[in-house]
Every structure is written in structure tokens, then in C-alpha cells.
Amino acid sequence: MRTFSRTVMVGAEFVGEDLVRFYGILEDILYAMEVRMDVRVSDGVIQDVEGRMKRYTTPVCPRAEEVLKEAVGLSLREEGWISRIYRDMGRRGCQHLAEILIECGRCLDVARMARFLQKTAPSEGSLQDAQERLARWLREHPEARGRCAARR
DSSP, X not given: OOOOOOXXXXXXXXXXXXXXXXXXXXXXXXXXXXXXXXXXXXTOBEEEEEEEEEEOSSTTGGGHXXXXXXXXXXXXXXXXXXXXXXXIIIXXXXXXXXXXXXXXXXXXXXXXXXXXHHHTOOSSOOHHHXXXXXXXXXXXXXXXXXXXXXXX
């Protein structure tokens, strides 16, 4: 029996009060790629991005690493940012690197919420307390409404 499995994973760390660094990976039997992306928290603008291909299918693939850099300056708050990445980076560069970049971008608000919950966590807190703090954060950050974690 033939099987296929693909792993896409995103991690984030705050490297400054207004800067979050995402690390994204995609790995399967054919591909192994990584993206590191710095995003300004206040407006969602990509400050820096770097792609790295560890395993790929054609000798042309590594050229896409340079195309990915064109995402610098794009705001993850801008309407249509996902389509723009697919169009500008995916078509001219690499669909797989574009997918990793998008998954990293989708994690911006979740990372912000997680940081808020961590900073405001009491030493002994209940799940209800965390839900109340999260509801407060969502009221204060309307740009996050409609996202997965922000749905009721």
C-alpha cells in the first residue's frame, strides 16, 4: 500500500515587543523546506523573510528563495494578502514555500493571543479565567475577529 504524509508546522517567538519571528517547516517524502519570517505585530507588516530548501524536486526550485523575499513589506492585515502570496510568490517562485509563508501569517493573531494569556496568567487560574481574559483580548483587538480562535 502506498501512503503519503505531509507535515506543516509553525512556531513563533517574540523577539521584541513589536516583533514576532515565525519558523515554518514543510516536510514530506519529496520536499523539506523552511521559512523564517519576522512580522511587526502592530500592523502585521512582514519585515524580513527567508526560505530554505533542504529537499526539492528540480534544480530550479532553490531560485524560489529569492522570490520569497518579495513578501517583505506586505501586511498580513491587508485584504487579499493570501491571494497575493499565492499569485506573486507561489506562481513565480514555489507553491510550497508560499504555503509555509501563509501558514505562518495565519498564526499572527494566535501568537498574539497566546502571549497575552501568558503575560496575564495568574499563578493559579481556571479555564474560565483564561476564557474571560481571551474574551477581553478579543474585545480590545477587533482585527482578530473572525479568525479561528476568535469565533464563538
